[in-house]
Amino acid sequence: MHQHIKRIAQSEGQEATLKGWVANIRESKTNLFIVLRDGTGFVQCVVGLDAVGEEQFEAAKKLTLESSLALTGNVVKDDRQIGGYELQANNVHIYQIAKEYPIAKKTHGEHGVRFLADKRHLWLRSKRQWAIMRVRNEIIMGIHEFFQSRDFIQMDAPIFTGNACEGTTTLFSTDFFGEEAFLSQSGQLYGEAMAMAQGLIYTFGPTFRAEKSDTPRHLAEFWMIEPEMAFYDNEMNMDLIEQFMKHVINRVIKNCTVELEALDRDVEKLARVNQEFPRVPYTEAVKILRGEQEVNGRNAIAVQEEDLANAKKGIEEKTADIAEREVQIKAGMKKGARKFSEAKIVVLRKEIAEMEEQVRNIPKWIESAKSFEDGEDFGGSDETVLTRVFDAPVMVYNWPTKIKAFYMKEVEGDPHHVKGVDLLAPEGYGEIIGGSERETDIDVLLKKIKEHDLPMQEFEWYLDLRRFGSVPHSGFGLGLERIVRWCCDLDHLRETIPFPRRYGRLFP
RNA sequence: GCCUCCAUAGCUCAGCUGGUUAGAGCGGCGGACUGUUAAUCCGUAGGUCCAAGGUUCAAGUCCUUGUGGGGGCGCCA
Numbered sequence: 001m002h003q004h005i006k007r008i009a010q011s012e013g014q015e016a017t018l019k020g021w022v023a024n025i026r027e028s029k030t031n032l033f034i035v036l037r038d039g040t041g042f043v044q045c046v047v048g049l050d051a052v053g054e055e056q057f058e059a060a061k062k063l064t065l066e067s068s069l070a071l072t073g074n075v076v077k078d079d080r081q082i083g084g085y086e087l088q089a090n091n092v093h094i095y096q097i098a099k100e101y102p103i104a105k106k107t108h109g110e111h112g113v114r115f116l117a118d119k120r121h122l123w124l125r126s127k128r129q130w131a132i133m134r135v136r137n138e139i140i141m142g143i144h145e146f147f148q149s150r151d152f153i154q155m156d157a158p159i160f161t162g163n164a165c166e167g168t169t170t171l172f173s174t175d176f177f178g179e180e181a182f183l184s185q186s187g188q189l190y191g192e193a194m195a196m197a198q199g200l201i202y203t204f205g206p207t208f209r210a211e212k213s214d215t216p217r218h219l220a221e222f223w224m225i226e227p228e229m230a231f232y233d234n235e236m237n238m239d240l241i242e243q244f245m246k247h248v249i250n251r252v253i254k255n256c257t258v259e260l261e262a263l264d265r266d267v268e269k270l271a272r273v274n275q276e277f278p279r280v281p282y283t284e285a286v287k288i289l290r291g292e293q294e295v296n297g298r299n300a301i302a303v304q305e306e307d308l309a310n311a312k313k314g315i316e317e318k319t320a321d322i323a324e325r326e327v328q329i330k331a332g333m334k335k336g337a338r339k340f341s342e343a344k345i346v347v348l349r350k351e352i353a354e355m356e357e358q359v360r361n362i363p364k365w366i367e368s369a370k371s372f373e374d375g376e377d378f379g380g381s382d383e384t385v386l387t388r389v390f391d392a393p394v395m396v397y398n399w400p401t402k403i404k405a406f407y408m409k410e411v412e413g414d415p416h417h418v419k420g421v422d423l424l425a426p427e428g429y430g431e432i433i434g435g436s437e438r439e440t441d442i443d444v445l446l447k448k449i450k451e452h453d454l455p456m457q458e459f460e461w462y463l464d465l466r467r468f469g470s471v472p473h474s475g476f477g478l479g480l481e482r483i484v485r486w487c488c489d490l491d492h493l494r495e496t497i498p499f500p501r502r503y504g505r506l507f508p
Numbered sequence: 509g510c511c512u513c514c515a516u517a518g519c520u521c522a523g524c525u526g527g528u529u530a531g532a533g534c535g536g537c538g539g540a541c542u543g544u545u546a547a548u549c550c551g552u553a554g555g556u557c558c559a560a561g562g563u564u565c566a567a568g569u570c571c572u573u574g575u576g577g578g579g580g581c582g583c584c585a
Contacts, residue, residue: 353579360580
């Protein structure tokens with residue numbers, strides 16, 4: 001039985017066999033240094049000429065990046081190494097010498113995005129992607145742990161649905177034994193039925209949206225978790241959302257230290273989930289967004305103007321830095337210093353490009369925020385502008401009736417607002433949860449279904465839930481990938497799922 | 509659908525106001541080096557500068573169109 005790198009400490013001072021792939025390799029006359037990865041972690045292995053003999057040493061010199069092999073040797077503690085251990089090999093078994101590996105060790109830039117997406121099956125091996133997938137797994141475990149420990153039952157909602165309740169433009173159509181069927185875009189209505197049977201339930205399954213949305217926040221296929229709770233009002237719903245987020249994020253912070261470090265994630269910012277989540281009514285959020293109301297002395301518009309000024313200043317400073325370095329390089333430098341300076345210039349140029357994007361975009365965001373009209377839905381940039389004045393995730397509740405779904409319960413005495421709630425993540429990540437207290441009055445539901453121009457007969461079964469023991473109930477839906485993106489501090493959802501399916505991307 | 513930035517070696521990128529044989533790092537190959545951590549050093553191969561047209565004595569560089577991509581919106585329980 002071979003040892004997993006993650007558990008290598010158990011073999012300290014003993015002989016162990018590791019099996020994996022070459023993540024990096026360096027060579028000197030009498031030693032080969034192989035950074036081995038096996039999926040559970042990374043460790044440096046030393047293959048010495050004297051230890052393995054000339055034949056194996058010569059064979060090992062042929063190893064290329066991503067070649068597969070088994071190494072046997074002594075596990076030695078060495079604080080200089082990643083993970084604190086090193087394997088000193090006395091036997092090398094090579095499974096395969098890999099062909100020239102297409103993905104560079106260096107990070108890829110803007111033009112590499114397409115290249116890496118095409119090579120997703122290999123890209124998954126890189127340390128960054130490895131870390132993201134492990135955080136994703138931890139989040140999934142945290143979600144199940146949270147609900148299961150609170151007596152929730154996991155239910156599987158159907159993927160094929162016969163009714164096009166939300167209009168066919170956003171649904172993928174497929175053939176179901178000769179009948180037109182659609183791929184599910186939500187399991188909520190089925191979840192409500194199950195909640196009337198089991199009390200507390202949650203769904204965890206794939207969801208499909210046929211929107212042609214080419215943004216960092218949208219996928220055509222993603223995983224959604226939808227709890228539904230009988231006898232919960234929207235206050236209890238918000239309490240649950242807050243406890244839930246705290247539980248999941250704290251579990252990631254606790255169990256994914258290596259992964260978060262590999263991602264260069266600022267864990268302190270993530271740990272702000274332990275603060276109380278501000279709860280802001282929609283009408284107040286509108287005032288904050290427009291800059292008419294401050295939060296803790298922070299003005300949303302002013303924050304954006306500061307960002308803009310900082311970006312402009314940063315571009316000037318970095319441009320001057322580059323110019324100075326170029327003069328020095330031309331004047332002549334030692335080789336090591338020159339290489340360092342050249343590498344630094346590449347980084348500076350990339351940072352300038354990002355800041356130039358900001359300078360182009362922020363004025364548009366400010367304009368959108370200032371001219372926001374009460375009653376509209378927040379756009380992507382509005383969410384960013386709004387959340388920047390808060391440290392913790394924010395819950396915005398009591399939304400305009402006309403922009404929300406038919407099943408949300410009206411606020412008592414205020415038919416223009418419904419008891420919906422959106423959780424907006426900090427650091428500009430925007431909406432990750434949408435939920436509500438559900439309408440219980442069958443007459444109100446009938447009226448709303450007509451107003452939304454939905455096919456009444458398709459909702460007959462759903463209306464039965466209000467005919468037979470209707471109770472107050474609430475629930476919410478969260479996009480798994482959006483939480484992964486936030487936890488890992490990623491620019492785009494395309495990195496949050498092993499094989500993303502989105503507008504313009506079906507392969508590999 | 510709209511706005512904006514971009515396309516140079518297998519990969520990441522330089523290439524200034526147009527000017528002679530288009531450069532670097534990584535990766536590949538060959539060699540050097542007693543322990544490296546993006547190792548280092550020496551050598552070497554590797555290019556239809558996205559495509560088509562235009563301006564010019566001269567185009568990787570300027571203009572037009574197209575194609576592809578990045579970013580921001582829109583669409584989006």
